[in-house]
Structure formats: structure tokens, C-alpha cells
Amino acid sequence: MHRWLLRGLGLGYLAMLLAAPVGVVFWRAFEHGIGPAWDAVTTPDARHAFYLTVLIAAIAVPANTVFGVVCAIAIVRRRFPGKGIVNALVDLPLALSPVVVGLAFLLLYGRGGWFGSWVSDHGIQVVFALPGMVLATIFVSLPFVVREVVPVLREIGTEQEQAASTLGASPLQTFARITLPSIRWAVAYGVVLTTARALGEFGAVSVVSGHIVGKTETLTLHVEERYQSFDYVGAYAAAVVLAMLAIGTLLAMSVFRPKEATR
């Protein structure tokens, strides 16, 4: 009895907060059948938004994966001045509101910003363009790989790496053959979280993008723009595409992850 109550409570909570909203989105998107929904997500603007979202994720995720692994190794294995500050700074994107992040990028790279004249002198447009959106996305999705990898690196210790070095492995070989395989699931999980965050980012990207339809509009921004224009089917259909991307990421993770792997 007691167990059933607990289970019911847990499932009810999840249903209310997770399943119901997602379900409603799907239901509303296909309210008038698949045709209108399909038409809504295949307009040139919607397709461009999809392309931009995937492109930004495709740049931000590898960048943060490489940085995350290097940074985690530095935090766990190296001693350097300012290590505590680096460790704290990594968490900053989690604490800072994305809108504030977007604003900060505007102030740095926008017209009259610190680096604004330098970048425009060199013919690069950062704000209201792809570079700014990529930077903002990298910023907000930065902590995940680091935070996943650090505890695993701590746990595996250095003995296996030392053993590899006595067996003739160079530092690079040791990293590729010992360290990386030992942390691969942590990296994979970090990548999934980073991807999900990059796909779903709204606040920071919204500020730096300038909302130029068909140019700097990602899927999240597209959903909002459609909604504001009273095109509910378009908004919900685009939201479904976003949800599918996220679900696909999670599924890819659980498919690649073997059953016995424990983090």
C-alpha cells in the first residue's frame, strides 16, 4: 500500500510536470492532422531555423567537449595558480541568467563595445550574426562535460596511467588508450547534456541574435516568433521538432551505452 502510494506520487509528479506539457505540444501540433504541421515546419524560414540550430550545436558541442575534457584533467591532475578560480568559473554559466550572458556579449562585441570596433575593423560581425550566437551557446553549455568528467577522473586515480607509462606508453598514448576509455561514459553523458542545452538555448541567443527571420533565427526563436504571430500550428510543430531532437539525443545515448557501464 505504502509502496503504491509512493510510486503513484512519483509518477503523478512526473506526469504533471514533464509528460503533460510535452503531450499537449504534440497534440496541439497535430490537431489539424499531419499535413498542416508538415507544411509549417517545411517553410523556408522554419528550415533555416532548423539548420541554424543544428549548425550552432555542431560547433558548440565539439568545442565544449574538447575544452571540458582538457579543463577537467587540469582541475583534477595539475597544480597551477588560480585553480580554485578556474574551478569556480566553470560553474558560472549555471548560475548566471542566459539573458545577462546575452547582454554581456552585446556590450563586449556590439557597436561601441570593448572589442566591438576591433572586430568590425577586421570585417567580422559578431552580434546579430552567427559568431555571437555560437559564442553565447558555448558559454551557456560549457559546464556539463567538465562537471561529468571531474568526479570520474578523481575516482580512477593515476595508477593505471602510471602503469601505462612504465610499459612504454607516451603521455599521448596513455591518454588515448587509458584515460579516455576510462572516462568515455562521463564524456558521453556530458555531451548529451551539452547538446540538449545547446539545442534548447533561448535567452542568451535571443539577445545576441537580433531575431532576423530567416537569418539569425534558431528553432527556439522561431517557436516564439510563430507564437507571437498567432501561428499556433507553426509554433507547436516547430516545438515538436525541437522535442524530437532532444529525445533523439537521449536515445542515442542509451543505445550507445552498454548495460554494464556504470558512471
Next chain:
Amino acid sequence: MAIVAQSVTKRFGSFTALDDVSIEVRDGSLTALLGPSGSGKSTLLRVISGLERPDSGRVLIEGADLTRQPPQKRGVGFVFQHYAAFKHMTVRENVAFGLKIRKQPRAEIRDRVAELLELVQLAGLADRYPAQLSGGQRQRMALARALAVEPKVLLLDEPFGALDARVRKELRAWLRRLHDEVHVTTIFVTHDQEEAMEIADQIVLMNRGRVEQVGGPRELYEEPQNEFVMTFVGPVNRLGDEFVRPHDIELRLEPNGESERATVERVVHLGFEVRVELRLDDGRELHAQVTREECERLEIAPGAEVFVRPRHTRVFA
């Protein structure tokens, strides 16, 4: 000399782990670095392997100065107390690791690995993962892995320290036999004097970052150069400035002029031998080790009165 360490000093912060240590290890020998924890024995082994850099001093292996070389260029095999098994590789892959790094032909690797697994009696477990092995099996795998690359020297850091007493004894005897078979110059670290005595040709006894004495097991036991060696290698009684081994105490029923009277406090049966715990009339305590026959002949029992005479004592300056 296969291994020479010259005036090696290593500090960790304000702690001096090795204080001007020099040792020499003969080709093909089995040497024990023995000492209490914190004596610097493991640090010395790690300095020889290159896993630790000395602050000063030199390390020579087969005549070549390798002090500045990283571990992967030293040609040493290293075995860790906690195995350091590569968890994501099978036993076979673990053993093959060093050969793969050296880009040996595949067929050669396969044959060599099979041969080594035979040697360490793990042939049937080649496709298991380390998590599926017992501690003793893991350590034998680690040994095979270290031997695979045909190291010039084999370094073992408390190799049996994490195993239970019975497995430890088995592996000791097995290591000694293995060494007689493969003849690779070996240094192993231990804090267990019995282990060192049992398998080493040469023992380097260390204490507080210094070498106290170097010698064969018998030499250390019978000719200790100082109080530390005397008390660390084997049981000992202290009578004022004099040290005496328990088996060098004669027990008799009658006084003979040199003997002192004592009361038996406790009798501990150790199989063939018996440990007799005694209290002298002046309150000092000591224990003697006698055979069971002797014990029966003298009718030693708690509360009995005996006369003790140290046959052989030592005094250190």
C-alpha cells in the same frame, strides 16, 4: 651492477622521504627494500622507475644514467600494490598492452601473451575482465603485463600488500620460483620482514629516508649493525643496553651464577616452539622461545619459577 642509485635525495614539502640514499643491486638478484611505513622504500622504488623525480642524485640502470629519463624510456617493469589493472581491457589485452605500444607484429604478440599467461597460470582466464578476477589473479596478471616487455629490471611495490595472508604466502613462494625461472633483476618493497627474509637474496633495510643496513637475510639477522636493525629484523628482548633474541635465552631449573630468577607469566604454544613470557625479580619483562620438548622437560607453566641466562647478547654504541 644492474641498478645503482647514487646519493638520491627526495623531499615532499618539508618532509624528507629520501636522505642521500645509495644502493647497488646485482644483476639477476632479488632484492627487498624493507622498512616501516614512511621509511622511503616506496619512494626509492618510484625514483628508480622514473615515476618520481629525485631532487638530487643519480639513477643508473645497466650502467646508463637514466635520472632525467621518463618512465617509458627506462625499460622497467613496475607492479603496483593495488594492481593498477586496466579495467576496460581483458586479461589478454592487459598483458599485450606494452607489446602493442611497441608495435610488435600481431602473431608475435599473441604467442608471447599466451606464453606469459601460461607462466602466471592464467591461461584459462584470458578473456575475463579484471573485475572478474580475485586479488591474487589480478596481481599475477599485472606481473605478466610487466614481464611482457622484457624489462631490464622488475620493480614491485608491496606486491602482496593488499592480499590476504594465505594468498600472500602462496604468491611469495611462487614469486621466488618465478624469479629462479626468468632471472630478471628484481627489487620489491615490503614492510614485512618475514616476507623479505623468505624470498630476497639481498635486503636493504630502510628507516626514515636512510639505509640502515644492506645484506643477506642471515647477515641482517645475525649481525645487525645497530639497534634499529636488531629490533626490526626478528623478535628481540631488551635488557638495559643489551639486546637478546628470544631463542638465545636459556631456561634452567637451577641457578648457575650467571642466571637470574624469573616467574613464568604466560606460555604460548606456537606449534613446534613455545613462547614463554617471563618477569624477572626486578620487574623487567622478557620472553624466551624454546622447543616444546624443552618446555615439557622444564615443566614450565604459568606461575613457575625458572632461572634465565642470555646465551648471546648484543650492545650497540
